Amino acid sequence: MREIKEAFARFWPLTRGDRKWLVLIIGCVIAAALAETASILLFAELTDHALQAGSLSAFWGPAGAWLGVAVLGALVGFLGNSLAVWTAERFVLRLRAGVFRHVQDLPPHFFQKHRRGDLVERLTGDVEAIEQMVVSGVVGTVSAAFSAVFYAAAALWLRWDLALVTFVLAPLFLVAARRFSGRIRTAAQEERAADGAITSVVEESLANVVLTQAYNRRGAEEKRLDREARAWMRASVRGARASEMYEQFVEVVETFCVLAVIGFGAWEISQGRMSLGQLLAFAAFLGYLYPPIRDLGQLGLTLTAATAGAERLQEILDARPAVTDPAEPVPAWPVRGWVAFHGTSFRYPGAGRDSLHGVTFTAGPGELVLVTGPSGAGKSTLSKLLTRFYDPTAGVISLDGVPLTDVSLPFLRESVALLPQETLILRGTVRENIACGRPGASPADIERAAVDAVAHEFISALPEGYDTEIAPGTATLSGGQLQRIAIARAMLRGAPVLVLDEPTAGLDSVAARRVVQPLRRLMKGRTTIMITHDLSLAPDADRILVVDGGRLVEAGTHDELMAHDGMYARLATPGSTQTQTPAPTQTPAPASTSVPASTLA
Numbered sequence: 001m002r003e004i005k006e007a008f009a010r011f012w013p014l015t016r017g018d019r020k021w022l023v024l025i026i027g028c029v030i031a032a033a034l035a036e037t038a039s040i041l042l043f044a045e046l047t048d049h050a051l052q053a054g055s056l057s058a059f060w061g062p063a064g065a066w067l068g069v070a071v072l073g074a075l076v077g078f079l080g081n082s083l084a085v086w087t088a089e090r091f092v093l094r095l096r097a098g099v100f101r102h103v104q105d106l107p108p109h110f111f112q113k114h115r116r117g118d119l120v121e122r123l124t125g126d127v128e129a130i131e132q133m134v135v136s137g138v139v140g141t142v143s144a145a146f147s148a149v150f151y152a153a154a155a156l157w158l159r160w161d162l163a164l165v166t167f168v169l170a171p172l173f174l175v176a177a178r179r180f181s182g183r184i185r186t187a188a189q190e191e192r193a194a195d196g197a198i199t200s201v202v203e204e205s206l207a208n209v210v211l212t213q214a215y216n217r218r219g220a221e222e223k224r225l226d227r228e229a230r231a232w233m234r235a236s237v238r239g240a241r242a243s244e245m246y247e248q249f250v251e252v253v254e255t256f257c258v259l260a261v262i263g264f265g266a267w268e269i270s271q272g273r274m275s276l277g278q279l280l281a282f283a284a285f286l287g288y289l290y291p292p293i294r295d296l297g298q299l300g301l302t303l304t305a306a307t308a309g310a311e312r313l314q315e316i317l318d319a320r321p322a323v324t325d326p327a328e329p330v331p332a333w334p335v336r337g338w339v340a341f342h343g344t345s346f347r348y349p350g351a352g353r354d355s356l357h358g359v360t361f362t363a364g365p366g367e368l369v370l371v372t373g374p375s376g377a378g379k380s381t382l383s384k385l386l387t388r389f390y391d392p393t394a395g396v397i398s399l400d401g402v403p404l405t406d407v408s409l410p411f412l413r414e415s416v417a418l419l420p421q422e423t424l425i426l427r428g429t430v431r432e433n434i435a436c437g438r439p440g441a442s443p444a445d446i447e448r449a450a451v452d453a454v455a456h457e458f459i460s461a462l463p464e465g466y467d468t469e470i471a472p473g474t475a476t477l478s479g480g481q482l483q484r485i486a487i488a489r490a491m492l493r494g495a496p497v498l499v500l501d502e503p504t505a506g507l508d509s510v511a512a513r514r515v516v517q518p519l520r521r522l523m524k525g526r527t528t529i530m531i532t533h534d535l536s537l538a539p540d541a542d543r544i545l546v547v548d549g550g551r552l553v554e555a556g557t558h559d560e561l562m563a564h565d566g567m568y569a570r571l572a573t574p575g576s577t578q579t580q581t582p583a584p585t586q587t588p589a590p591a592s593t594s595v596p597a598s599t600l601a
Contacts (some may be wrong), residue, residue, distance in 0.1 A: 004133070004303050007310035010317075011134050014094055021087045022138065028080025029143040035073030037150045042066040088135045096127045099316060107322035108389055109349055117200025118193075122312050129309030137303055144292040151292070187239030191308075194232030201225045322349075322390045329408035335415045336400050337365040337496040337527035339386065344395035345550075346381055355381045357550045358395070363527050363543075365496070370541035371531045372571060378550040379531045380421070383499045386529065387418050399497070417495035421502040423482045425474065430459055430485060431466040437489035445492060453488035453518040455481065480514055487518045498523060500530040535572050544568060 015022065046062040100123060111119075155163040201224050340362045347354045355378045363369040371379050384390055385397055388404055397404045404412060417437075426433055434446050441449075446466070450456040458481055462468040470476055477485070483503070490498065500523075504515055516536065523530075530537065538544055539558045546554035546561070546568045554566050561568040 033147040105321040115200035126309035129306040133306035147292040190235035197228040367542040373547035416497040427471040437492035449488040449492040455484040
């Protein structure tokens with residue numbers, strides 16, 4: 001019960017915009033229950049005065065009233081049910097949007113800890129489970145409660161003594177529901193976790209179908225899916241069995257009560273203390289009374305199961321973004337592009353050591369600063385800090401002398417364009433993929449960016465040109481062509497600071513050479529920080545930084561660094577073993593390769 005209360009309190013505020021509709025729905029529910037009660041009483045009158053007496057004249061009045069009440073109840077019921085569905089879907093829409101908005105602010109390590117398919121399940125099935133608790137649960141509770149009250153009052157009016165006897169058994173429904181709630185909650189938790197696991201296995205297998213086929217992993221993938229599906233089946237069957245046991249128990253109790261009433265009523269009729277119409281009406285009220293009471297117990301089971309979804313969703317909502325906007329951000333200014341790292345250190349959440357330690361360097365407008373080093377040395381962490389996916393654990397990073405923590409996130413990310421290592425393609429047209437670099441860009445601007453990225457020619461040759469549909473993992477375009485679309489996107493953005501993270505990774509030598517020209521065009525006039533193992537552009541760099549073990553161990557131009565036998569010289573020498581075996585990230589830099597702070601700045 002405590003979990004239900006906590007989950008309800010957490011999500012009830014989301015109904016704030018729809019509470020007037022909930023009141024109207026509840027009004028319709030009450031009116032429908034009253035109409036049903038009136039119909040049963042009219043049935044009793046019709047039985048006693050028309051059917052039992054065989055009088056046609058006594059039929060028309062109650063029949064007309066019954067029909068009118070039925071029509072009114074149908075209209076009210078339609079209005080209430082339609083409005084309830086609309087309100088419930090609005091709640092789901094609002095909740096899903098809020099969770100999705102929150103998820104987009106979470107740091108990269110959150111998505112490494114959680115399987116993508118499981119997150120999808122939380123944004124779909126778990127969101128709908130919470131709606132069952134907060135909106136449908138409220139409406140269902142009110143509906144069942146008022147129906148039970150009206151039917152009980154009518155039964156008491158007909159025969160209060162007989163009604164009190166039958167009411168004694170009503171608590172059995174709630175006791176039974178409480179008895180089964182623990183099993184159903186456990187089964188629901190396991191079922192929702194298994195749902196997420198199944199979605200994850202399917203999503204991962206489809207995303208890696210080439211690996212599956214190339215390595216004959218179809219059987220292994222089928223076993224993975226079968227293992228998760230069997231876990232889901234076991235949980236689902238346990239939950240269904242518990243619910244079914246409750247349903248069948250209630251059915252037996254209801255049958256016993258109705259038979260007891262009919263038997264007692266037959267005795268009363270034989271003694272002349274009760275009419276047939278009264279008995280039938282009383283039995284009808286009893287038949288109508290127990291389902292709402294049963295529904296209240298079943299609703300408790302539904303709410304118990306819904307807490308499993310609420311807990312999973314709260315885990316997402318309780319995850320905190322790694323960075324937030326400052327309370328009073330610095331007003332926007334025309335960014336020139338001066339970037340500076342001052343004694344910057346960073347450790348990923350949960351990591352045992354720093355990924356960066358005491359890094360200091362500057363980059364100015366129009367400069368190309370190339371960052372290289374062994375794999376795992378901490379190079380890509382620089383790009384995550386500069387775009388504020390994370391804040392440094394020590395030191396300061398500044399843009400035009402302003403600490404990044406004082407700059408609003410939207411303004412910072414408008415000023416710093418990231419070309420990530422993985423070529424990111426959205427499902428949509430080529431035009432839409434380029435245009436997301438600057439929403440609202442004109443077709444002429446999009447084509448100009450494509451021309452500058454040396455992409456216009458192959459785009460124009462596509463079946464539908466810029467309106468050709470592409471998707472992640474598409475075979476329509478080569479890796480180099482997709483990378484040039486990504487470069488066109490960055491060009492369209494026009495940010496004064498550019499961060500390139502392994503821009504030629506995954507490309508063959510021919511594709512890499514084709515990308516170099518648009519990269520040079522993209523970097524022109526911008527502050528560019530290129531993180532790469534590919535040193536083909538190193539001679540053009542204004543400064544080269546060599547990172548090893550999270551520390552900046554060398555800095556200088558290509559010629560300066562090649563002049564002595566340091567790490568850069570070994571990385572840049574073809575066939576060097578250094579390029580094949582990364583240096584241990586914990587090994588401190590030799591004294592001969594340390595870089596004076598004045599040189600780095």
